[in-house]
Amino acid sequence: MTQLFDTALKDNNLFSSDPYKGGLSHTESHQVMLQLASSIDLQKIAQVFYRQLRAKLNLDGLTIKFSSGLVTLGEPEKSNNIKTLDQVSKHTIFATLVYSFSKVLSLREAAILNDLHRLFKFPLKNALEFHSVKQLALKDYLTSLGNRVHYQESLVRLLSQAKRAGEGFGLLVIDMDKFKAVNDTFGHHEGDKVLTATADVLRQSLRESDYAFRFGGDEFCCLLPGSDNLVNGKIAERIQDFMNKNPILAKHKMSCSIGSTMYQYGDTELSLFNRADKALYAAKQNGKNCYKVA
Template sequence: MSLCLLSEISLPHALSYAAIATDEYWHSGEGQEHQTLLAQLQTSLDLQEQLQLFAMAAGNILPLSGVELQTAVGEFQAAGSAQARYQQRSLLMLKDQCLAKLQYCSDQPFTPLVCKKLQVLEVEWLYPLRNALIVTRLQQMALKDTLTGLGNRRFFDDSLDKAIQLSKRTQGQCAVLLLDLDNFKQVNDRFGHTAGDDILIAVASAMHSTLRATDSLFRFGGDEFAVLLTGDDVTSSELIGRRLVKAILRQHFCQQHQVTASVGIARWQTNQSASDLFTAADKALYQAKDAGKNRVRQA
């Protein structure tokens, strides 16, 4: 028995994971099935792809409407997942470490025999899952600023390119807000980098509390930050900029050292490149600084 390739199946349109696994794939012995699943899982370090493979194998045990995976690096759903009458949850443990939480959904009940068979599959997944989690975590760390946890410049550049491409395809909108701290350099000079780090962390916290989780937040290094807005948020970009300025002004460490923020905003125009959009926002930022700081200017 051999697993069918993911590329050969239109997973988003599958009604259940039992439905996409035909008899020709699933009629062989149980031991060979587990060995083949393990071999396939070991060929990928992508969490979403591993989940798809696992869900297909689990769907052979019981018709499933959905499989969800919760990890420290994010939450994932097998393609086409939907809620159902019955749910079964499992903790994927490896050497006393919880790797993930797994939830199955089915319109059929989870009998003790079904649960036992699912647990056998889960054991096969543990080591490939651990390896995929490590790789995913390293990839995330490469795109994050270590001090604030915000996205770094590389992540910003990638996100901006994707936002512009999406706007072109859908005739949508995107905007860039560049934020620079006023009077920050004198804090580092007079009180040291520890005080400066406290301010940077406080600013990141203010940005998180002001903006929704769907907004993209970045720190370029030093005291430079950015926000990438898409969709309906673009029309409120100036209001969002003013909220950020006020939120930062209310932070204790910022008040203590008289640190404020200036913001420059630029909305993407048709056929405008990522570089031109960034330059427009940067010019607006300098206009805010020249106008007296602690304010917002829009290109």
């Protein structure tokens, strides 16, 4: 009783005319629901929820974990006051939310958190289902790398960050050497194995922050946030090294040519790609199985 009484005094609710003494009032719950209904995009709905939490609680950060990834907002690492709550549908956990607070929650604050968490359940579930469908639409059906649409979206985002915050990034354009000969000699089924093996090589070679795409046919692209020419070169070397070690690619004596460039002030989507493509052409002209910078 002492803890309840102290909390009521602290939160100035002891003499409140509002009969609802738990977490959110009915009016507040309705307002939150309206805000959460504003989008079905995962990033946007997560931002809306994060703002609602920040407005009502001393929240440092929020991490939403789900089967295919996670979304992190704020600075969760700042706090040791952690509250982990699952989102459950049909007896199955479909997401886990990790809330990080700047102080220990009072009983009323804990009730507010539980109410907000409950209200977020169905908007989050719908957003995750939409996210899953969208991710499938952005994947190459054969290699499971990003497709050309995903490349375009990612490039636009990186260009925007570069212009706004000066965050540079690199681009590698990769073309398989003599891939047509594999298709002509062994058939498209074997050619598909070569493409899938190349995708595995790219996944092995890149950092966690990097992105790989099948641009079309036997051409691939990699976007490398926070890179520089030295890092670009090391990744290109890793790609060619892993290609030599891959059993399927080694069997067909497959190699690749790589063109590299870095974002430069004033670049557009086209100017950046054309510069990397020019470097790729130079690598092809230089005898293939090499790496050139533009």
